[in-house]
Amino acid sequence: MSLPITLTINGAEHRIALDDPRVTLLDLLRERLDLPGTKKGCDRGQCGACTILLDGRRVNSCLALAISHDGAEITTIEGLSQGEELHPLQAAFVAHDAFQCGFCTPGQIMSALGLIQEGQAGTDPERVREGMSGNLCRCGAYRGITEAVVEAQEKLGQAGRKEAA
């Protein structure tokens, strides 16, 4: 059985022939498309390590069947930097020690990108913490993560205002 789908991942089009409808977006990215930046933590939608942007919205890629998302646009952590230049969120995570072991970090950063694009939290640390509650960090770097997200929100917000002006 061959199930053909097309996905645009980090701007590049991929034509994929799935041999099994059980393949999740997470396993497709990691095991078949050589994009292991997206992490498999719990594989059950509880930890957030597998967060990607799917058609511009943050979701758990472990709970999405690839076959259901023919034609979708996906952004993963591999798609954020411009060559050697880090995305402002990546730079803020480095600047604020927002990780220790780093396993949850790709999911944290993709979730933070989704949070900023949703525009509901602003720079209120309490709203940022609530909005990031779907991403667990076993090293407990939450304080740094919150600071990094607030700083990136400020920078990206300013950039947005400049573009608008």
Next chain:
Amino acid sequence: MNRFDYLRPASIAEAIAAAAQPGSAYLASGTNLLDLMKGDVVRPARLVDLGGLPGLDRIELLPDGGARIGARVRNADLAYHPEFSRRFPAVAEALLSGASAQLRNAATVGGNLLQRTRCAYFYDPASACNKRAPGAGCDARGGENRLHAVLGWSERCIATHPSDFCVPLAALGAVVEIEGQAGRREVPLEEFHLLPGETPERESVLAPGELVVALRLPAEAARFAAHARYVKLRERTSYAFAVVSAAAGLRIEQGVIAEARLALGGVAAKPWRARAAEAALAGARPDAASFRRAAEAALAEATPSGDNEFKIELARRIAARALALAAIGTPERLPALPASPFAPVPGAPLHG
């Protein structure tokens, strides 16, 4: 996960015909179904993907003040719809207190209604569960059951329904639009979920192949918009299911409650509308004594199903808290922690 056939029908009629075959399951976004399949809790032979069906993803604000919500509308899109949340703020607050932002971006309105219980014995294929395997017994009875039902449970099953969204929907008299092989029908949300009785494997009124296509909130539900809240007690601050929760709506005229709505979550196999409490509040003054009386009426029939007697008093207090917060008035903007019981009630003691 078991092997399954995958179908992606292009029409509702085609979907219903496919899903009426034994062993079929509808797939919306899969946030609950795929989790259950990964755990071997459910093993459908055929998934009928609703992603290709037209017309199920619209939020319609009706001219009479009500709303019609397509079954595939995402939880986040409904909660952040400005006019919807202005008309039905307790629904938005309940949605935003549930799950995580990632899950709310994916999970659908229809899937929220049909999500399965979080009873650990249901989730564990090695345990006896009458829901999963009718007649097998119930390991939750006599097991770890401090979070189980205190209303409407039976000897066969003491599981609870985990939805937050359904609690204000029950309070506000929402209606479920269903399509099936026999045509279209409507069922009040209050009657959509079934109590366990002798057949806990039957969780809703849906017949094989029947599909939830939309939810409707009646115009009169919007009359509570100025005094509507959801309060949810969790075992951690965020991203947790309710231990107990309550949705409250009041219409206050000249300092007196003209009409009240109250429903409880986390206490039964369905969202629990507390009509006796609503009746006790009609004509009463919106004060702590009235709210306590109403809360006592709401839990009058409650009995522990295990080590969970504490939930009965907790539910009374959360119900009274929701009513007190509703009386103060719906906040202009949802609080940073939606539905949090930590928010202080002006003029009221923190506990009680």
